[in-house]
Amino acid sequence: MKRLAYIDWMRGLACVVMFQTHCYDSWLNPEARKTTLFAWSQLGGTLPAPLFIFLAGISVALVSEKLRTQGISPGAIAKQVILRGAEVFGLGILFRIQEFALGYPHAPWTDLLRVDVLNILGISMMLMGVLGWVAGRGSADSARNRNLAGALLAAAAVALATPALWTIWRPRFLPWPLESYINGVHTFDQPQPWLFPLFPWVAFAFAGLTVGFCMFTSLAKRLDNWSFALLGAAGLAICGLSVAFDRSPIRWFGGYDYWHTSPNFFLMRCGVLLLILTFAYAWYRWGLPQFVFSPLTQLGRTSLLVYWVHIEFVYGRFSILPKGRCSAAKATLGLAVISLAMLGLSFLRTRYKPGRQTREVRLTPSIETMGGATGQ
Numbered sequence: 001m002k003r004l005a006y007i008d009w010m011r012g013l014a015c016v017v018m019f020q021t022h023c024y025d026s027w028l029n030p031e032a033r034k035t036t037l038f039a040w041s042q043l044g045g046t047l048p049a050p051l052f053i054f055l056a057g058i059s060v061a062l063v064s065e066k067l068r069t070q071g072i073s074p075g076a077i078a079k080q081v082i083l084r085g086a087e088v089f090g091l092g093i094l095f096r097i098q099e100f101a102l103g104y105p106h107a108p109w110t111d112l113l114r115v116d117v118l119n120i121l122g123i124s125m126m127l128m129g130v131l132g133w134v135a136g137r138g139s140a141d142s143a144r145n146r147n148l149a150g151a152l153l154a155a156a157a158v159a160l161a162t163p164a165l166w167t168i169w170r171p172r173f174l175p176w177p178l179e180s181y182i183n184g185v186h187t188f189d190q191p192q193p194w195l196f197p198l199f200p201w202v203a204f205a206f207a208g209l210t211v212g213f214c215m216f217t218s219l220a221k222r223l224d225n226w227s228f229a230l231l232g233a234a235g236l237a238i239c240g241l242s243v244a245f246d247r248s249p250i251r252w253f254g255g256y257d258y259w260h261t262s263p264n265f266f267l268m269r270c271g272v273l274l275l276i277l278t279f280a281y282a283w284y285r286w287g288l289p290q291f292v293f294s295p296l297t298q299l300g301r302t303s304l305l306v307y308w309v310h311i312e313f314v315y316g317r318f319s320i321l322p323k324g325r326c327s328a329a330k331a332t333l334g335l336a337v338i339s340l341a342m343l344g345l346s347f348l349r350t351r352y353k354p355g356r357q358t359r360e361v362r363l364t365p366s367i368e369t370m371g372g373a374t375g376q
Contacts, residue, residue: 012296021045061212074136081129089122124205163254235274
């Protein structure tokens with residue numbers, strides 16, 4: 001349980017960044033949207049979704065290793081992960097139905113088929129389960145190494161294929177609801193960067209799965225706490241590679257859109273995720289969370305719930321402030337209200353249903369990584 005606390009802290013951090021991105025995006029008036037505050041808010045919005053999906057991959061690796069030490073077969077572990085993924089995907093469909101019902105009659109019916117973060121997270125978990133089933137045979141070490149290599153290759157393949165699948169390799173022969181799962185085209189003529197298609201988002205899940213299995217290698221066990229320092233150093237190196245590749249005249253085929261499809265931006269975000277992971281581990285092991293209540297950890301334990309609820313009070317019919325008509329000061333006040341309300345809701349959730357919450361964190365922590373944020 002203590003080993004997973006820093007992961008909850010990271011989910012909580014993603015929740016807070018998600019809140020500010022959504023609140024400012026929904027409430028700021030046109031003049032306020034021209035400010036530096038809004039620009040930085042949107043830049044921060046590039047972080048939560050990768051963080052949530054990345055943590056899902058880490059959680060799947062942690063759970064798989066734990067269940068394997070208990071003597072559970074790789075096939076049974078893979079089945080559990082796949083079923084959890086199917087459950088998350090079903091919740092994503094349910095969320096879209098709810099949003100359509102609350103937005104009726106103004107919401108178009110096509111919103112029911114919109115590709116959102118829950119849908120992609122569910123599919124990502126199912127794909128990770130399939131990888132675990134294929135690579136899980138043999139000894140624990142050999143299975144771990146195969147899973148690690150397979151996850152790394154999958155992440156790289158998805159990141160490299162993304163530019164072409166958004167442009168010259170677009171599967172136009174598919175109906176738009178299916179093509180949208182590949183590149184987020186939805187009902188528009190071009191892929192939309194605010195949606196969450198498999199390319200590139202599933203790559204973050206496999207990147208997290210790679211890191212999760214790295215934590216159980218013999219080298220990581222020998223290094224103990226220093227293994228996280230090594231991950232942080234790797235994060236810095238990956239950020240440096242991203243900058244070097246971006247400045248290089250060589251461009252991957254399929255066009256170059258740094259902020260949405262570029263493998264270089266994927267590398268940069270992975271490097272930042274590793275740095276956050278290192279900081280979270282150190283902060284939770286030696287920082288204030290050891291001694292005082294941590295609001296971020298609390299939010300991270302119920303990330304699905306606070307995601308689901310806050311959307312309605314920010315973007316939905318029950319928005320607590322008028323959308324698109326607020327000053328920066330008013331929107332910031334609304335952000336504070338939303339953050340405190342979601343913290344209170346999270347606390348009530350764990351206070352009155354502690355048994356179920358403990359079970360979710362211990363056995364399937366990835367089920368709580370289902371929060372989302374803007375992908376722009």
